[in-house]
Amino acid sequence: DVKVTQSSRYLVKRTGEKVFLECVQDMDHENMFWYRQDPGLGLRLIYFSYDVKMKEKGDIPEGYSVSREKKERFSLILESASTNQTSMYLCASRTTGTEAFFGQGTRLTVV
Amino acid sequence: GQNIDQPTEMTATEGAIVQINCTYQTSGFNGLFWYQQHAGEAPTFLSYNVLDGLEEKGRFSSFLSRSKGYSYLLLKELQMKDSASYLCAVRDDKIIFGKGTRLHILP
Numbered sequence: 001d002v003k004v005t006q007s008s009r010y011l012v013k014r015t016g017e018k019v020f021l022e023c024v025q026d027m028d029h030e031n032m033f034w035y036r037q038d039p040g041l042g043l044r045l046i047y048f049s050y051d052v053k054m055k056e057k058g059d060i061p062e063g064y065s066v067s068r069e070k071k072e073r074f075s076l077i078l079e080s081a082s083t084n085q086t087s088m089y090l091c092a093s094r095t096t097g098t099e100a101f102f103g104q105g106t107r108l109t110v111v
Numbered sequence: 112g113q114n115i116d117q118p119t120e121m122t123a124t125e126g127a128i129v130q131i132n133c134t135y136q137t138s139g140f141n142g143l144f145w146y147q148q149h150a151g152e153a154p155t156f157l158s159y160n161v162l163d164g165l166e167e168k169g170r171f172s173s174f175l176s177r178s179k180g181y182s183y184l185l186l187k188e189l190q191m192k193d194s195a196s197y198l199c200a201v202r203d204d205k206i207i208f209g210k211g212t213r214l215h216i217l218p
Contacts, residue, residue: 033206042210043154043198058205059113090153092206099144100206102153 003027006091006103013110019078021106023091029101031094032074034058034066036087037105043090049074081110113137115209117199122215123189131184131197131212139203145173145184146198148211154198157184191216 007022023032033048035058045058047066055066063085067075074093078085086109092100114136123129135143142161146154158166160175160182172185184197196211 035208040210043200043208045205045207048205056205059207094206099156099159100200101156104153 004103006106011108013081017081019081021076023074025093029093029095033092034076035090083110086110117209117212120213124217128187133182133199135180135201137201142202143182144200148196
């Protein structure tokens with residue numbers, strides 16, 4: 001079974017803090033994605049990556065950056081957390097011919 | 112631009128059939144996914160259509176018409192556990208999701 005693991009299920013951070021959300025997949029997938037999910041807005045794509053050290057902006061990249069130094073790990077970075085970044089963050093991975101497999105999600109609260 | 116539309120909410124009765132529609136306008140198209148998401152959980156994969164026509168998988172079926180930019184998910188013999196959100200997603204070079212349809216099942 002494909003496993004996509006996010007480092008935290010719940011996280012509370014203060015405004016202005018630098019926040020790292022980690023995602024690891026164990027199936028050698030090339031593609032990895034970060035989404036945030038908010039009521040009434042659905043899943044919105046923040047960043048995605050086709051391969052190691054490659055990254056592409058999604059629909060809402062402002063205030064975020066990403067890092068993919070190893071194939072299995074895709075990190076989402078909030079440079080200076082703000083209250084409007086309080087959300088559920090979902091990581092996903094896929095390879096050619098497969099669906100996207102999701103991690104369990106990280107519910108981030110910025111206070 | 113990218114646009115994926117699906118109804119916000121639907122209600123159906125246990126044992127009945129429900130059809131959830133999805134229309135899309137995207138710059139590219141390499142397939143359409145349907146996902147199920149229970150409250151507080153991650154989305155789980157239901158179906159994938161890349162060619163026109165109907166894909167059947169047990170109680171769930173998914174249909175695609177690429178020329179019309181249209182898909183539907185058909186759920187038969189509804190069970191209470193089918194109460195969830197259903198997400199339509201289009202793949203071009205990335206995967207873009209609609210806002211989801213929250214399905215309520217009444218006993």
